Amino acid sequence: MTRAYNFNAGPAALPLEVLQKAQEEIVDFKGIGMSIMEVSHRSKEYEAVNDETQQLLLELLELPAGYKVLFLQGGASTQFAMLPMNLLTAGKVGSYVMTGSWAEKAIQEAKLIGETHIAASSKEGVLHIPALSEIEIPENAAYLHVTSNETIAGTQYQEFPDTGSIPLVSDMSSDILSRRIDASKFSLIYAGAQKNLGPSGVTIVVAKEDLFNNAPKTIPTMLRYSTYLKNNSLYNTPPVYSIYMVNLVLKWVKEQGGVAAVEKANREKTDLIYNVLDNSGGFYEGLAQKDSRSIMNVTFKLQTEELEKEFLALAKKNGFVGLGGHRSVGHLRASTYNAVPYASCKALVDLLDEFKRTHG
Structure with a gap:
């Protein structure tokens, strides 16, 4: 078999070793006589995958205690709305750095939820990330949102702002685990899996546990972060196979060093x-x-x-x-x-x- 030179932007290339391992286990997962796609998400076999995947991600991001990993669906696009629904409370402003198409989509969704603010913006016609000195965050900001890597423009933050007591939030869909960062600077990171973490179907949210204490009680159950937090991402049937594939990819990253x-x-x-x-x-x-x-x-x-x-x-x-x-x-x-x-x-x-x- 000849493998293509795959430069797709997403869904994107997966490690060949991961694909081969998945091929090996697709009919019989660890000798249970079933595929992981066929088991109950309440089974001990799947719960082991669920828990191990969370721990692997926290380990690779080098995060301290107090962070949790959530498995959601709907891609980063759903997070554009879910984030302000949970964090943009009355009297607060959602502050955003405008760096390109994906940052703009996040801003447009937030405007449907509450008041927004542009903390800094890339100059018109120039594909670049604003200097950290240009970022101005209002005192009543609920959070500062950055898009760590703009896939369309081909731009990426080389360093991240220090926001003090204001939560720093990032869409890292296209560069999570691509380089070492101080992930503890962030209160919440979200990422669609289909670029660096696995196939499409699961969205990863990594956040401080105490971030959701003041979320409005009127948010629908499935759009409430606390639903996933309290139920270990098992409130309803998760995208089992996509999470299993993320598990294999994280193990592959660890094996690379x-x-x-x-x-x-x-x-x-x-x-x-x-x-x-x-x-x-x-x-x-x-x-x-x-x-x-x-x-x-x-x-x-x-x-x-x-x-x-x-x-x-x-x-x-x-x-x-x-x-x-x-x-x-x-x-x-x-x-x-x-x-x-x-x-x-x-x-x-x-x-x-x-x-x-x-x-x-």
């Missing part, structure tokens, strides 16, 4: 690609400002739309998948998530060099 080792590999991969872009004499042009470049999503363009179409056709012919930019902006994008191997990035660099040689 943890997040520090994964970060080193990620930087080596994207350095390869950025070096080609930067030394192409203008044939290729990176879209994100250099001090805001993402190690997860490399966005770039060629001199003309016709050249981009030719490049994508050649890439497809050579087994590359997912190199087209987001439909809202076009151009090109290589998503180099944790599971994308170095060999795939090297193959892409070779293709970029060859295309420049024949078309430059």
Whole structure:
């Protein structure tokens, strides 16, 4: 079997070792005569997976006691509304840093719930992350929300603000566990799994347990964080197989040497690609400002739309998948998530060099 060079933005590449382990266990999970998809979510077999997955994530994020992992559904898009429903209480303001398409979606949902505030914003037409010195948080902020990595723009926070007593919240859907961070700076982190954690179907929320003490009592049961907290994410049937796959991915990260080792590999991969872009004499042009470049999503363009179409056709012919930019902006994008191997990035660099040689 020949594996594609998978640069999809999400759902994205999964580690081959994880897929092979899942293949091995799909019919018979640990000798119980059933797939994990067939067991009750109240069974001891599934509860062991549920608990172990939570502990693995807390360990890899190096979080202290007092944090809990919740398994939800609906993707990060549901979290755009669920977060302010639970935290944006009367007299408070939801404060947001506007960095691109995903931050904007979060802001628009929050506006439906309560008062919002833009703490800082990327300059119009420039793909970058605002300087921390530009962020202004009102005293009555319920939280400050940041989008740690913008997949469409290809921008990523290089460091995070210190918000003091105001909860710092982040959508980390596209770069969770891609690099070491001080996760204890955050009161809540949420992430759709389908980029670095596993397949689509489960959304991870990692939060301080005491964050939800003052949530309004009028929130519907399934949109209340406390529902999942009190029931160990087992209030209703969870996305069992997706959580099982997250379990395997977390074990894979640990086997690589943890997040520090994964970060080193990620930087080596994207350095390869950025070096080609930067030394192409203008044939290729990176879209994100250099001090805001993402190690997860490399966005770039060629001199003309016709050249981009030719490049994508050649890439497809050579087994590359997912190199087209987001439909809202076009151009090109290589998503180099944790599971994308170095060999795939090297193959892409070779293709970029060859295309420049024949078309430059």
